Amino acid sequence: MASSNEEYILNKIDSPADLRLLPSGKLEQVCAELRQYIIDVLSENPGHLGASLGTVELTVALHYVFNTPIDRLLWDVGHQAYGHKILTGRRDAFHSLRKYKGISGFPNPNESEYDAFIAGHASNSISAALGMSVASLIKGEDQRHVVAVIGDGAMTGGLAFEALNNASTDPNNLLIVLNDNNMAIDHSVGGLSEYLVNITTSQTYNKMRYDVYRGLRKLNLISEDSRGSILRFNNSLKALITQQHNLFEGFSIRYFGPVDGHDVNYMVKVLNDIKDMKGPKLLHIRTVKGKGFKPAEESATEWHAPGKFNKETGKRIIAPSTIEPPLFQDVFGHTLVELASKDERIVGVTPAMPTGCSMTYMMKEFPNRAFDVGIAEAHSVTFSAGMAKEGLIPFCNVYSSFMQRAYDQLIHDLALQKLHVVLCLDRGGLVGEDGATHHGVFDLAYMRPIPNLVIASPMNEHYLRNLMFTGYKYDGPFVIRYPRGKGVLVDWKNEMTLMPVGKGRKLTDGTDVAILSIGASGNDVSKAIELVSAEGLSVAHYDMIYLKPIDEDLLHEVGKNFSKIITVENGVIQGGLGSAVLEFMSDNGYYPRIKRIGIPDKFIEHGSVPELNKLCGIDVESIAACIRNLVSFEC
Template structure:
């Protein structure tokens, strides 16, 4: 579908084209850019509210700075759609997040304007500061480095580590704090209240206006501009320190708050800040979803709503004719409440993903027993460890790819002390359109090597419930991984059953070969077994449930009976489930031929889950093909 670009936007393919316009045309450019984003996301889907909130800021940044030579980093990257459209990707924007199309996040290999690949929170300031030091090493002292970070991402400890370092430097670093009181869910914690105090202080805001009057005269003072600003700044600092300005205490020059939707004022401010050397922070107040009323009113729902009717706001969803299986995350959300009602020691913890993990169900029903700790995965893990020392049973729910950010805490604070923390890793395996920054490819490998850690994965909703119940009664660290999206059981609210840790189950018996699976991908193997049976092959299928500890009795049965074994996992092949089976076979002297299917040893790009399963060779058809190939006596298996 051809989408109108607007009179001015149609003339812009690069920031150089944008700079050819007069400043009084930027308001119209912003309006056309916002409309272009709304039109595209309504038809093709994607992240929505975040990019609408920074339209004017995006236009102003590319108008003022000499990108890509001046380096612009968007923290997380949900908000970078306008940036992509203005930097040569307008005609391809309809492929955003689609298989083989543009990435939904900034990506260095996609464009020279994407200075740093992002997807996880709180990395922008560190990256920009590193770039600033690198530029200085090359003698490029006039080059600008800009990090745009949201107030939600600012809660991540890495952002504070970077600001602490930046304040001790003299590098050209501009931190733009995009303050909209939101990440995906409403922000929590003391920083949110602190920023609110700054933006609502009448005394501070009067002084802020005085600052801009002085800055507005910089160009008139010529070479004495820095001296004049410095004198004014000393009195400003004196006031700010009395007000306990956190940023000034880190030796970052603080400016703002400013209206992040006044593009002309932003251009004026950014031009002035370009001439002030050293590290500084500009505090912009924006509204997530700006310009689309429904997104402004319900910012969580409209973070990534999917396809919708632009006029009515109706989100387009197919109406099923049969009962549907729930999402795994919702099974978790309801089951933890069910378990918590029976066990008062059970608590829930998540780092800023209550709706994404469905812990919001518990937060609503048991607000004193569920904690959103902000975008702070390391803190979430060690906080959970602290709870466990007091006899609590914390369920720490973190996306698999985000758990990577707290790996030291898992080992040092939980596993070494053998504390009973239950790690529920949502989005394990292929995550879909969010791509490589969000694929949960590595958790089996990185969790199974940790002493004391149990690693399990449910094949369906009933198994998830049973594993959660089992974990709540287990005296040690316990990992449960499950994928993004729906399960397979419309009637999922089954009675809770405690499982014996380290036991799998045989689902099908056959003489030709054995298929061993872990987790939800086992349902694809079930389909493959049915297809193989229709072609005359008799296949055994084992759902192992646990990667660690392995069900050794079941594996002895497998290798005694079968000389051909196929393993299937929705995780990385190096060090994963298949590797664990190979290790068992070698340790016990078996000689079976093994073929492993799973995520290959490369970065896997974005696309729908089934598209990626097919590409990586472990959907039902690929499992069937691999099994047939294993039975071919002419094929030499590697």
């Protein structure tokens, strides 16, 4: 914070244009105020703390040097962009971050012209920025700069490497800033991460390269159009001096760094030095995740999204301990260890989310049989398929919304070959404050058309465990989809039993309406039925359990006995359970009145899960209202 005799600057910065009016000597003060402001707000309004604290100086330097929003600034994943939001006109709204009707936790072009591209899933920044840079050249906008900021964790994603390869061949002036903190959410993994930690740059080489370049230019022996030749010459020169070859220069991308990402004035100098260079460039900066807040620096994973905390003591504010149901992901993690202890063929795989999906339990008990493959969902599926081909039984755990990035591998490498992989989709359904980029609402619909898949969703923790046991025994690809957060059973550890594949269950009898639900939404259906039963309505409730193969015997029973049917799912209604029921009824000559309840055909904003459930009509009260209306033919 500014000292008592210094003027507080941040409140006078309503746009990057205001920042650029400041003398460079004030930038360190701006950084201190910006970092403290993030800590102040997030201590009471939870968000992603560590990543944005680590990019404060980078954010200030980028907006100071580049003429945003005319110059394009793309952030890879929005966790590191909170400072960017504050400096681009959203300071006073920052307290509403991730709240319903508040500002998004991720860059969103619909929210601000300074958000050049949406950023919720990792590894897309270089591709999008390259497209913008190429477009600027085609349109004759040669003076427009395009910058992609990508973390070392996101750099493990295959899309980033595809973009790097493309950047070396198509004319562009893209600048890539690699924010290297050796930390994504959990520790970054893989050979690339180790390479980034060890990489060095020779000052002697940099000076010699510049002198050679300037000399050849003066002699008219090269031009800016000779980028490929001079880069190859420079790369050979560097390899000779430093005795190492640079990965990025191997892509014919000029490399600078690593530099101290917390020295704002030096970064301003470096960015000014390289911003007008022609051709693709990469600036490698080293930062500390959680910089400036000691607890976050010391435990980056815990402080990635810590919830409320005391900014003075550094203690997280945790609600008093009570006996409550466990998180679904913890039930998964403990159950996986239980199964793996009985069969050494079982292995665990996750793409960069071992803590979030609780694969950490498996990693602790069986470190040689649990794999974090980095931000590489497509690879996680095919990697699992390869192990299954050799007789292992992989449990591959992927967040539902991230699974979208492995669709081809799901079809081509897994389902087509009928390989024995248990694919566990965590965060199925609406997930809350992370918003549209993270809601896991498409999985049931996009998986249902794929042959050979078994698709199931448990209503509670006992059924999650039973389905994991059934998937372990089933000889083929088996998908289990479950929600984020707490379950419903305090006594969750049952004796696992084998469940018949493709068979649902009747929970209650009734005569007025039949409700068919799948997954944890069935718990809200049960509560809604209790409400309307007190009013004299008679409702039958069927927990389908399996979307594919769907229980046709049960559907025949419903089709023969009910003229009014409601389907409920925490997923898009187009293509999911409701669509499957409609198709079956039509194909088999049943013509009941059917009301589908689920996620409508639009992207759902951020907010708390109860707020979003109500918005989409899948909360208890909305389901009860639909039952009443359908009985009276108003629904």
